Amino acid sequence: MLNVDEAQEIILAHTKLSRHVQKGILEASGFALAEEIHADRDYPPFNRATMDGYAILSSDLNDEHIKEFNVTREVFAGMPAGESIVSGNAVKIMTGAMVPDGADAIIQVEQSIQTGPHVIFDVTEIQAGKNIAQRGEDAKKNDLILSKGHVIQPYVISMLATLGINKVQVYDSPTVAILSTGDEIVPIDQPPLTHQIRDSNHYNLKSSLQNYWIVPSYYDIVRDTKAELEKAIERGLKEDILIISGGVSMGDADFVPDVLASFGVKKLFHKVKIKPGKPLWFGETETGVVFGVPGNPVSCQVVYKIFIEPYIRKVMGLGDMRRLKLPLAEGHRIKGERTVYFPCKIRNGDHLSALIPITNNGSGDVTAAIGSDGLAVHPGDLSFLEEGTQVHFYPWRLLW
């Protein structure tokens, strides 16, 4: 049986970067850039006042020891700076305004006394460049600002707006189909009989996919019969990713692998040394991939996070999964040799962030993840991890 790393490697080897699509910058949030972004001009585009005060020649103070300056005019943000400034003159200037040529320092308004057209300062020297952001100090015209693959989040959108860019090329989301199999499954608006359960995995997958702006193109609940499975799988294989929940354990009614084979889906692996989630099935077609996901709700959550989400991220150019490495706030014990992924919450408070395991009844426990912030990893070769052991942690919602 493959271990988790081997299975992830096979899965990620079967991605290809998605098509480009153009999006408005606000709609592009969370996608990765499929183009480079360069500066359209210098930033700042002019020498900019960073304080309200008086723009002067620093040498007037430092070398000429001038005590009183003539205030020749005011420059507000949004005004052209006007004529060059000459020795002995000061220009009153507001934060964000363009500093006139000649002036190389600004004395803060709090350090000045203006009387009519004259101003005196309670400082006797000033560093050249003080309180001025120099033209081009942040970026020069044509500089590379954002590389391909940069993930678009609010500060990037702000940056793009600054550059006058309102549309960008990004890597598109893949298309997805979801099938819930199993004769025990009923739709959520239908009262279940005692031996039946409602279809929750479909909602879990759909809401997880929302984080990547993916709305499944096709969804169905499918009975465990070859005929029903064939019809649904044929349709589902039209999408980039087909996720089939249930039907991949060892039960006699698990027709899914056979039906997939009959449509030419090539099995790449079945079963991984992971708990929960062992029965994961993965295969490829000429145009996409198929994930066969165990039907237990916790297994479904783990398999999505550890195998399907990394696939989606790579297709969308979003890079590797972001994970944290944090100490356990309590010891944690496992049985068996499979790597265990278990729900934890992050301890709040004024100490180093640490992980508190959430106890549960295993892979079928519908309440297992309540109160958790994500999944921590317990390597299969260690039966006990002491309090303080640093482990990897995948937040349910990634930081990017």
Place this chain on the structure above:
Amino acid sequence: MLNVDEAQEIILAHTKLSRHVQKGILEASGFALAEEIHADRDYPPFNRATMDGYAILSSDLNDEHIKEFNVTREVFAGMPAGESIVSGNAVKIMTGAMVPDGADAIIQVEQSIQTGPHVIFDVTEIQAGKNIAQRGEDAKKNDLILSKGHVIQPYVISMLATLGINKVQVYDSPTVAILSTGDEIVPIDQPPLTHQIRDSNHYNLKSSLQNYWIVPSYYDIVRDTKAELEKAIERGLKEDILIISGGVSMGDADFVPDVLASFGVKKLFHKVKIKPGKPLWFGETETGVVFGVPGNPVSCQVVYKIFIEPYIRKVMGLGDMRRLKLPLAEGHRIKGERTVYFPCKIRNGDHLSALIPITNNGSGDVTAAIGSDGLAVHPGDLSFLEEGTQVHFYPWRLLW
């Protein structure tokens, strides 16, 4: 001047929990529950097989030492369990299926050899309850499953679907208006003159608000004249939150505080010991609040994250900001006495997660946050933090 904690306290004291709104469970992602959720039946609703195998009476093996069992029938997931099982009989059963009354253990199919209607096992004893999830072991009918305020994320949506709930009451988002003030500001589709800059803060705020499903009801770029500000502020005050970018420093053209006062907005504070973001202005009306945000792009990002986002979260019942506490991967020095919020990225790799500061040119640097994952906090009373010092960290995108 207030310190950050005092300012946050005043801001949070002026929240009131938002109105309830009903949403479909998938649309409710990221909102907080405004109702309690109880179990509609026991979970599991029946004794459920957790393995494919044979259901038997454990005493047959442990006490009666029966070697060969009669396989009387098969039970698949989704089938009623049928008659009670009696001593000497075994029922073949699939994962997820209902265990017949009487049976109290399941022997895995891998530990069995079935020949015609008979099965023998290569185990000679089995624990009662083995491979069976007991009815009600995860939750009993009518148990409280989710409290008011629980944040809805994929595992919660899965849980709600399990319970047959497709609509929930949540706390609604507040309504927001955004005004960008400043004569230097031009819309992003208009070429700026040398002394002008494009309106980036509006995009930063809009994209940050998207994380809370908020689309501003009103937005405008406003000249620094009383008349224009009056018209825009009058309209903006109709929303729960009015955010005004720019116009709150000490420049002569900063009419914003006066105009707000003329509409009866009560100032609660102006200026905070924070860097960047010092000129923050906060006030209240009878129906809402006003944030006056400094115009520099980094200041705007910091003020949103540290003051506006916590306000929105409290109104939406989402609880306190989630922050991490992590060590610095490098030393960090500040000047002055204000608490400094600086962009960092989280170090990847196999060591404890740590924060790498992103160097930048200060609050006006439009490129300051590039490559960062969030904001770290440097307390104003310490000029230098050594490598390894644990500091608070606010990810740009919260974990919930």
